[in-house]
Amino acid sequence: MNYFSLHQQSPVVDFRDATLQGQAPDKGLYFPQSIPVFEKDFIFHIESLSPAEIAFRVMRPYTGNTIPEEDLLRIVSETIGFPFPLVDITGSIASLELFHGPTLAFKDVGARFMSRCLGYFSRDTDKKTTVLVATSGDTGGAVANGFLGVDGVDVVILYPSGKVSPVQELQLTTCGQNITALEVDGSFDDCQAMVKDAFMDASLMTHRKLTSANSINVARWLPQQLYYLFAWRQWKDKDHPPVISVPSGNFGNLCAGLLAHCSGLPVKQFIAACNANDAVVDYLNTGRYAAKKAVATLSNAMDVGSPSNFVRILQLFQNDHHLVAQKIKGYSVSDAQTKETIAKVYRATGYTLDPHGAVAYHALQEYQENNPLEKGLILETAHPVKFPETVEAATGAQIPVPDSARELFGREKKSIRINPEFSALKEFLFS
Numbered sequence: 001m002n003y004f005s006l007h008q009q010s011p012v013v014d015f016r017d018a019t020l021q022g023q024a025p026d027k028g029l030y031f032p033q034s035i036p037v038f039e040k041d042f043i044f045h046i047e048s049l050s051p052a053e054i055a056f057r058v059m060r061p062y063t064g065n066t067i068p069e070e071d072l073l074r075i076v077s078e079t080i081g082f083p084f085p086l087v088d089i090t091g092s093i094a095s096l097e098l099f100h101g102p103t104l105a106f107k108d109v110g111a112r113f114m115s116r117c118l119g120y121f122s123r124d125t126d127k128k129t130t131v132l133v134a135t136s137g138d139t140g141g142a143v144a145n146g147f148l149g150v151d152g153v154d155v156v157i158l159y160p161s162g163k164v165s166p167v168q169e170l171q172l173t174t175c176g177q178n179i180t181a182l183e184v185d186g187s188f189d190d191c192q193a194m195v196k197d198a199f200m201d202a203s204l205m206t207h208r209k210l211t212s213a214n215s216i217n218v219a220r221w222l223p224q225q226l227y228y229l230f231a232w233r234q235w236k237d238k239d240h241p242p243v244i245s246v247p248s249g250n251f252g253n254l255c256a257g258l259l260a261h262c263s264g265l266p267v268k269q270f271i272a273a274c275n276a277n278d279a280v281v282d283y284l285n286t287g288r289y290a291a292k293k294a295v296a297t298l299s300n301a302m303d304v305g306s307p308s309n310f311v312r313i314l315q316l317f318q319n320d321h322h323l324v325a326q327k328i329k330g331y332s333v334s335d336a337q338t339k340e341t342i343a344k345v346y347r348a349t350g351y352t353l354d355p356h357g358a359v360a361y362h363a364l365q366e367y368q369e370n371n372p373l374e375k376g377l378i379l380e381t382a383h384p385v386k387f388p389e390t391v392e393a394a395t396g397a398q399i400p401v402p403d404s405a406r407e408l409f410g411r412e413k414k415s416i417r418i419n420p421e422f423s424a425l426k427e428f429l430f431s
């Protein structure tokens, strides 16, 4: 498989180069030149396959001949080494729990896959690779954990000061070793802009071998398709495919689901569940797209005003607004609705949603009001313990703390504070 730049001004590259570069030289995002088609047998007998076999079969066309089959099988097996259960909340809404990985959020899969691919690709080069990543909350921890101790790779994480939860902050600031956290006095969009500037800076690029671990990197983006296949594997009523509600910020996750759907995965309807950061919802409703300034919400990992992966969604549907709006229904969910949803669902069912899952739940419920016969699932993208204040205030109950989080609280935060300007980042990277 080769990848082209969505700006069309760069040569096509294979999976290895797309992963190492992150972004194309013309600043476009890489996109696969063709969309693989799943075999009918694969889809309709998916229960007979193990998650590792599914992961291998989905990823193999994308990695092509850049990773030998035995290595790919090892990489995908390590990537998905934890459960992805589909749990019924009500008779018509199930939760695909994506928070059973080491950092308790769904970004573990992309980060683990990418770190292992990068480790494989750098196994016989001397020059260190620096992974540069901006995080609105969960990416940082997942990337830090995924890359910790990987030879030949340094990781620099930019996060907005005061805008991530305590567990998130500990996950990304307490690793040490090859991981450095830069605490930026600004928003996630500032962090993302600084990272983008770094990739455009010729002097920096010759000084360090830089790559990005944001969802713009194909090695992080593509394996997210697996969630949707794992959901389908556990979906009982194969005659009536699910409506899938995806809590969305940078739109990597939803776009990966759409990609799997274009390859032949049955999905009745996608729902883009957004918080107040609703540029894509506006586009779906009006056909006009305008990036917005990010505003802070309770579902902070989705506080993105200018989602990077939106252009990939347009590409998938040849810029046809009608088609995009048919495949995806968009909902914007307020903080008040988010809290109310956490409280109501807990009271009615005993299930504890995190704020991101609650946004997805509310959106799916709104959809079902007009489509009462449709059953669906939400992607529950984070463990509620990552957002204890919001969740415990809404449910009135204490969240049992998983072992991996309890251990974090004994650790010391280490970060370097910098201004929200590219010059500050550049100075750090040259130092």
Ligand SMILES: *Cc1c(COP(=O)(O)O)cnc(C)c1O
Pocket (backbone or CB within 6 Å): 105, 106, 107, 137, 138, 139, 215, 247, 248, 249, 250, 251, 252, 253, 254, 301, 302, 356, 381, 382
């Ligand atoms: C990153 C994140 C999202 C948003 O995912 P995108 O792929 O950026 O749309 C949603 N929920 C949680 C918990 C996240 O960490």
